[in-house]
Amino acid sequence: MGEALLSVRDLQIAYRVSEGEVRAVDGTSFDVPAGTITGLVGESGCGKTTVARALTRVMPGNARIAGGSARFAGRDLMALPEAEMNRLRWRDIAFIPQSAMNSLDPVYRVESQLNEVLIQRGGMTRRQARARAEELFDMVGIEARRLRDYPHQFSGGMRQRVAIALALALEPKLVIADEPVTALDVIVQRQILDQLLELQRRLGISVILVTHDISVVAYVCDRVVVMYAGQVAEAGDMRRVLTRPEHPYTMGLTNAFPDLQGAIGILTPIEGAPPNLLNPPSGCRFAPRCPFSGAMCQHRPPDVRAPEPGHAVSCHRAGEAPALRAAAARIETWAAMA
């Protein structure tokens, strides 16, 4: 594994709500090695989007960084003054949102939005910007004449391609994509993932891909970070984590997913719902839904273990993973939690 481009350590993000303060991200740590695609997965409310937003430092008004660090190329993104952070955006760190309509301004032609990035941020001349814009559109498979169009003239899939072109405009080192294909039809979804994969390999950039879809992770990611209730349950090499998960939550997630190419079998739900983070469980946060939880799990938060370098598991019973995996494959194991 190469040098980490980004090192997130003990990150804490809090939202102010009427009932108090919610730690949506509560002690999250992971690394993004240079030149890789890292998937950030988990159920809604697990904190994956909050982490992605925090890394760009574009957060809702009621959110604050409550602790921890995110070292990117030697600097802590969480401690940078806004002016410096702003210099990094687009040039070094770019963002692809779930719905590109939210990042494209409906009243400007797509070309002027690309120009804004290329000229204002990239210091290009108008002529250079024009050439680069055409090159970018070609790269994402859209005809150059469509640069003159407004965002509403594009289909959802095309807009997502425009958002990718925008994100890659200045060849940033890190692209953060929040559910970039979730809203799209399956064929377009696949075409966009193929494109992202191809560009990432060609340009050697790093990508953080936020998704709820294990199949998308299996299709494009090198590494995966599984989040639960604001914390990392398990993180490591994608292949290793998906084929030999060590955390019961990861086991549950992989069992709950339909597999078009496999036997139909039976899908196993994870009973219950994630905890309310206003008042999280005092022990392991997954314990109330975990079929393997014991007395220790109810009372003490688990330490992070590393079964091998680059793999992190936060589970009291991580040492028994092979036996737990066998039990987790049986639906009765999980049904007992209903």
Add this chain to the structure above:
Amino acid sequence: MSLDGAPPETRTLVRVEDVRMHFRVGSPLSAALSGQNTVVKAVDGVDFMLSRGESVGILGESGCGKTTMGRLLLKLLAPSHGRVSFEETDLQALNGPALRRFRARAQLIFQNPFEALNPRFTIRRSMAEPLENARIPRAAREARIARAMELVRLPEPQQFLDRYPHQLSGGQLQRVVMARALVLEPDFVVADEPVSMLDVSVRAGVLNVFREVRAQLGLTAIYISHDLALVRYVCERTIVMYLGRIVEDGPTEAIVNNPLHPYTRALVAAVPTPHPDQPHDPLPVGRGAPDARNPPSGCRFRDRCPKAHERCALEDPAPKQIDGRRVFCHLFA
């Protein structure tokens, strides 16, 4: 009991014959100015039959007409052309008590459980509403509600009935939505993307309930979805739609393992699987998205089809029977 009171005779429950649903969109003025077609042919010449007890998926991308088709099956829309019959009675001819009987027997399971229930009603009141509408006596209602809640595996209904929707999780809400559809003991249900708003971890539970209930009650079910893996999990037959038309219709396993229509082939190849070592071959389909306002002549898929030839632009493909399937493609002529 059938709609006219006679015992049901045939195996066919629903018959769809050359059904078209054309919507006028935008204003005539904007249409004249832009020169664009203002009629969207959401469903444009669809035929199929449903046998009693069958579970059939209607699969397709957004804009293929699958949701419109579901609404036509329930008489929530009147077709522009063609007919939908239930036990050989044209739905358009139904009114009065016969229509009320149909409304009780054919139910919709909504897509978004967070919006399907009135937030100001308790679960009990939402559950009782269809019973009131169907004029079920008050004394019988409580037992019906309890039985429906049990069917969807919401045991101890008392625990849920006095709560409001916001006090339930997404998975529990979707089970309530399903129970509400079952409370009148229908024999036909149309589920429109019933789990698309739910997290994967709870989807499995709702799908399992759907499978069990269907088998237990012998329901005839339509499952509308864009997700072939989910359709495969709950339906033994799949109808694949593209821009208002059927492209392929047959046993789900055959379609998944050996798709014949070029569109179905692309669709099956496009679905990622949870395995690290899956093929990354380029998709056998052109770029671009289907445009329901300006569909191509002849075969609707031809502008994205890698195998399109001259004839595809000239003629609508007629259905071909191939090992238990209907395939609408000139390749099989």
